[in-house]
Amino acid sequence: MKKIIIFLIFFLLNLSVISAAKNPYKQTSSYGTNCTWYAWKMAYEKGGVALPGWGNAKNWYSDAKKDGYKVGQTPKANSIVVWGNWTSYGHVGYVESVSSNTLHVWDSTGPCIDYDDIEFKTCMANGVSEETDKICYANAKRKACEYTISPSDYKITGYIYLDEKPTKKPSSNSSNSSSSSKKEETKKSSNTNLKSLEITNLDISFTKDNYLYELEVPYYIADITISAKPEDEKSTISGIGEYQLKLGLNEFEIIVTAEDKTTKTYKINITRNNLPKKEEQPKAEIKKVSKEKKNYPTIIIALIIITILIVMPFIIILIYKHKKNK
DSSP states (O other): OHHHHHHHHHHHHHHHHHHHOOOOSOSEETTEEOHHHHHHHHHHHHHOOOOOOOOSGGGHHHHHHHTTOOEESSOOSSEEEEETTSSTTOEEEEEEEEETTEEEEEOTTOOEEOTTOHHHHHHHHTOOSHHHHHHHHHTOOEEOEEEESSOTTTOEEEEEEOSSOOSSOOOOOHHHHHHHHHHHTTSOOOOOOEEEEEETTBOOOOOTTOOEEEEEEOTTOOEEEEEEEESSTTOEEESOEEEEOOSEEEEEEEEEEOTTSOEEEEEEEEEEOOOOGGGTHHHHHHHHHHHHHHHHHHHHHHHHHHHHHHHHHHHHHHHHHHHHHO
16 A cells, blocks of 8 residues: 555656646647647657757757757757758757668658558558548558658758756747747748649549549540649649540649648549440441442342243243234
């Protein structure tokens, strides 16, 4: 009993410590989840470290260094990776592990689906439609996303190591980060959703969260026009326009590029059927009739010859009798 009481006291003390830490960043803006809020959250939940407020993501590396945190260029588990050029505000994420040339990162653009999870595989194997597949994806187990250690487009500024305590008290405070978070709200949009997607004379039952459309059209539909509009006016769309359909499968990709260069692809697969055999049948009947018409003269000539052969003897007999009577 004494051990249970001690355990409860220890648990409640730890619980009070956990609840005391407060994320200094705003969770969302009009552009989605803030990476600074998410990285702080993951560092606290997975690494057990309550970071101070350092403002915009691109400043985290230099501010952490000033506050006495150990930083460097070598990727390590339980660290914060800082991408200085991801956007004009930078980008940060929590590094859970490192393998070969790959970072396993929890950040606001993820997390990623664990495609190797047995429950997810079973769910997909038993799926019977796109709707059941959506349910599988919604309930799938999540994991850290994989990033190349040195992406050419974003350039990693460095890493903030969380295993060691800072050598001095952080000078940054939550009020500074609060004002910086407001600045983050003006960052470039990452909205890659479509508002509408239409194909002439076809009903595709569009929803922005459905990224694959399978359609089948009859032979006489030989061309289509694809049109679409983005949710965010700052986004751009490629892949729309007029197209001719070949027989069989025709594949189209509608790519939405957000203001921050994030992309999303909507796929349309259209199968154009061959000409049905029943439509070829009237031609065969016409040919048959025309052949029958061509046989009519032959039949008439044959009848005339037969008639002559039958009547001719009677005519000869009549002529002979007539001459005899004279």
